[in-house]
Each structure stands twice: as structure tokens, then as C-alpha cells.
Amino acid sequence: MGTAARPAFDTEALRRGIEGRDAGTLLSLYADDADLRVVDRNSQPSRPTVMHGRERIGEMLNDVCGRDMTHRLEQCVVQGDHVAFTESCEYPDGTKVLSNSMMSLKNGRIADQTMVQAWDE
Template sequence: MGTSTGSAFDTETLRRGIEGNTGNNLLSLYADDAEIRIVDHNSQPSHPKILHGRGQIAELLDDVYSRDMTHKLEQCIVQGDHAAFSESCEYADGTRVLAESMITLRDGKIAAQIMIQAWDE
């Protein structure tokens, strides 16, 4: 995992947030007006799922962290006002999920994120 010198973005908090049991630490990294675009099997690139603001992001995180699964931050690279990270997840039944995210930072918080995810079917 990398950290950009001088960046207010805390990659250790990102790791703890992703690998934790709730989404609260992760949610703290988002700006109030953050936007997430999600592309996957259900939400194709021409019609991504879009979440606006911390309220909608909190709903997503509450749903994800209520599931019987583990999460691991594989890599995180920060460069200036941008960061990218890879996350792997596994459900209790062995189903795996891989997510890649590119984020834009503003004042050390996530302002925009695009997440591309795939899972075992």
C-alpha cells in the first residue's frame, strides 16, 4: 500500500474501513457531496448506478457490511488528487468479488469514485 507524501488522504484509514466490520470508518473518508458510479454486470457502463452524497453512500455501505463476507484492501496508490485501489471480497459460501476503484480527492476526502466490480456467478 502506498501513501503520497503530503496527501491528507489516509490510506491506513481506507484499509481499516474496507477490512472492518462496519462501513463507518470508510464513510468518514467521503465528502458530504461525494458521488460514486458503479459499473458491474447489473449496471453497464452506459447506465452505471450512481450514488449522490454521503446518505446514499451510507445506505450502500450498510447493505454491504451487513452481509456475511470479508473484505481486503489489496493495493492503494495515491498520486496528487487521485488514488486507485483494489479490493477483494469473499462471501461465507466462497463466492468472490473483485472491485477496482479510481477516486478523485478534494481536501483529503473522496469527492468522486468510479468502481468496477465483478463477482463469481
């Protein structure tokens, strides 16, 4: 008797969504009740921005994907039910953004994500 394979995380969809600025593709990777925590200069570790659920996360993804900037998936590592990736972005004026994310998966979809990001100032 074999064991049931757990659903795999779609790293190519992650790349297409990030590099194609496609919020819909990115949102499809999240579980309905997912949580996303963002830590940056304005949302420090003791008070991160927390978004709960696909609707709220989708609002953020639509905003980010709608900006005139380039996005690139630098690295992505999947190990069991955990994914880590680095994303680099650049605005037309040369301002750069770098983010690292660590995610936990449930049935192959993102259940929990913590993103730490920094901008040029």
C-alpha cells in the first residue's frame, strides 16, 4: 500500500505571477484563510502589518502588481510544507526593493507567509 502524495507547491506559478505582475496567479497560490505578515521600516516586528484571508491579501497583491516596476524571483526553495523565496524589484527611477518570504503550506497552498522587505532610501 502506497502513501498519498501531498499536493506540490507550484513554483512556476509563483515565478509567472511575480515576474508577470499577475495578482490573480499569485492569489491562486493562497489558501482561503491564509495569513500574510509584512515586516519593514513602517511595520516593525513588534507591530507587523497582518492580512488575513484571500480577499485582503488580494487587495495588497493588486496594489503591488499594478505598480510600474519590475519584479524578479531570485531564489525559491521548497522543503516539504515550507517555501522560502527572495524577490527583487525596481521602480523606473532606479529605486530597488528586496524581500524575503518564508511560507508554510497546507494542501499545497500558502497558509502562512512572513515577508521582510527593505527599500532604497
